[in-house]
Amino acid sequence: KAMNGPTTRPTIAGKRSHSNSHTPQPKAGKSKDDFIWGDIIGEGSFSTVTLAWDKLPTSQPQSQPQPPLSSSPNRFISSIPSSTSSSSSISSHSIPPPKQSRIYAMKELSQAHIVKENKIKYVTIEKHALQLLNTDNSNGSSQLREHSHENIKHPNQRHPKRQKNEGSLGIIRLWMTFREGRSTYGGSDHLHNLAGDSLFFALEYAPNGELLSWIKKMGSFDEKSAKFYAAQTLSAIGFIHGRGVIHRDIKPENILLNSEMAIKVTDFGSAKILDQSTDAESNINEERSKSFVGTAEYVSPELLRDRSVGKECDFWALGCIIYQMITGKPPFKATNEYLTFQLIMKLEYSFPDNFPPVARDLVEKLLVLDPVDRLGSGEDGIEDIRNHAWFDDVDFQQIWNLDPPSIA
């Protein structure tokens, strides 16, 4: 979970790294020593996320990260009342060092922990899904290379003339992965002897934190902001589905915001990846789908009922998020998970009187118990949601080019 601002874990690459001099590595590639390490920015159940920068080849090794900037990391931060801006992931992290050096949110997963908790599939799916979504084309030939990012030309970059795959702009980018640790390869130890290993996912850093933090800070969003973020989320979901992936855990914690306050969907560990050649689920997902539960407040009724879901579950989650942005609270929330599930199964929620009527109509069409009747489930899929009257004044073609409204 997100940490409250910068912390004081040792941060110097040389000090934090295992010495590699006695440790044969599996392949030539990136290692921890290739990065300058900054603050921890968050922790999950199986991971720690730390800021890291490429060491510039030309620069002298830096013994210390640069001090944090005194100013906010972007112009929108200042719109948060200072009295409330000190206690969440929105607070500014160290934004230091070398100019031209790429910044990463480096997600470290302890392999021993993953194996012990039986989460290998979770990690594998996250990587696989991000690879599918991080390509320029839709035929699955990934340009993402383990241990290397040098030759990646990725669509996830702002470009005034870009036209294709704009939805990928809404997906967190995985720059590279690498593995590092104590195990030896090809010697007496075997590949499965990975007790000291960590897996690293070098993710694009989204400095403005989670959408959830913004909803909490602001209490709720005005309709304009809610619509903008709903439209970007919808666009990202459309792209994800188009690549044969169902996210299955869309929620405001998993929607991050970059420096321009555009969304970046993350956390694909619960995703379902359709086998594009056969249109059938791969085995890895079969097993995953049986064990998947998701996050109580955003779980679709079909998952609770049948324990299986299609793409419509992401539309249900979108309905929950629109409701939450406008009211400040998710539609279904009780004191415990069981009671929350009861509310969902009974579709028991209500709108406050001041809920905008057209937005209400959309939410009511998304929060439909039977996925077959849910908006977006028809032949035209996501187009039907885009065409809803609430989005009449949204230019989806430009949704990644527009300046986000200042959240109010």
Ligand code: ATP
């Ligand atoms: P869990 O695994 O328990 O569900 P999680 O999915 O939040 O938790 P991580 O993906 O490891 O776990 O993320 C931990 C925290 O780090 C997140 O809550 C988020 O605040 C922060 N974080 C993760 N990725 C990024 C990123 N790319 N940019 C900025 N912050 C990030």
